[in-house]
Amino acid sequence: ELTQPVSVSVALGQTATIPCGGDNIGTHNVHWYHQKAGRAPVVVLYRDARRPSGIPERFSGSNSGNMATLTISSAQVGDEGDYYCEVWASNTAIFGGGTKLTVL
Amino acid sequence: EVQLVESGGNLVQPGGSLRVSCAASGFTFSSDTMNWVRQAPGKGLEWLSYISTDSSTIYYADSVKGRFTISRDNVKNSVFLQMNSLRVEDTAVYYCVRDSPNFWGAFDVWGQGTKVTVSS
Numbered sequence: 001e002l003t004q005p006v007s008v009s010v011a012l013g014q015t016a017t018i019p020c021g022g023d024n025i026g027t028h029n030v031h032w033y034h035q036k037a038g039r040a041p042v043v044v045l046y047r048d049a050r051r052p053s054g055i056p057e058r059f060s061g062s063n064s065g066n067m068a069t070l071t072i073s074s075a076q077v078g079d080e081g082d083y084y085c086e087v088w089a090s091n092t093a094i095f096g097g098g099t100k101l102t103v104l
Numbered sequence: 105e106v107q108l109v110e111s112g113g114n115l116v117q118p119g120g121s122l123r124v125s126c127a128a129s130g131f132t133f134s135s136d137t138m139n140w141v142r143q144a145p146g147k148g149l150e151w152l153s154y155i156s157t158d159s160s161t162i163y164y165a166d167s168v169k170g171r172f173t174i175s176r177d178n179v180k181n182s183v184f185l186q187m188n189s190l191r192v193e194d195t196a197v198y199y200c201v202r203d204s205p206n207f208w209g210a211f212d213v214w215g216q217g218t219k220v221t222v223s224s
Contacts, residue, residue: 031208031211035149040199040216041211041214043211043212047208082148084148084149086149086151088209093139093151093154093211095148095149095150
């Protein structure tokens with residue numbers, strides 16, 4: 001099971017941190033997805049901290065012990081939406097419950 | 105353009121069956137593993153099933169094991185999800201998703217989703 005806070009708020013231009021907790025999650029590759037309302041999710045980080053092409057450097061990640069973290073610096077209005085962490089374990093893909101990011 | 109297009113979503117009664125399809129284009133479909141992920145209204149993402157390139161390896165979530173069957177046709181560049189014994193709680197948008205070895209198994213391509221409603 002992966003645990004995420006239901007919601008996170010951040011002031012425009014500031015840094016948002018979204019945690020994803022799980023037993024020994026540091027031993028897994030963690031992927032992060034961003035979903036805007038009414039749209040399909042988009043991968044923003046893979047293998048803990050790697051960015052697909054087109055994803056800004058403002059998105060970064062870390063993963064150690066029992067916690068993985070997605071960090072969004074200089075948060076923009078377009079960063080709003082739901083963020084999900086995901087890992088593969090025992091032939092199953094597991095998603096966190098999702099975190100709604102609001103940019104104030 | 106790399107694209108996945110789902111179809112087949114519909115309104116179905118509890119206990120009924122439905123088959124949703126996903127047509128792939130813009131990439132070498134036979135070389136990529138595929139998955140189905142769903143999202144119930146107002147809820148988070150739930151992975152359902154995985155199929156390997158040659159269909160030799162298949163995994164299911166416990167919630168659908170024994171009721172849903174994933175399959176693929178590498179000639180028609182399509183992946184399918186046969187859903188039987190449908191329940192009200194299966195109501196969701198169903199996404200066809202590619203997982204890429206280039207992204208260490210991350211789901212890098214998603215379809216637009218097809219809506220399945222289970223209701224009497």
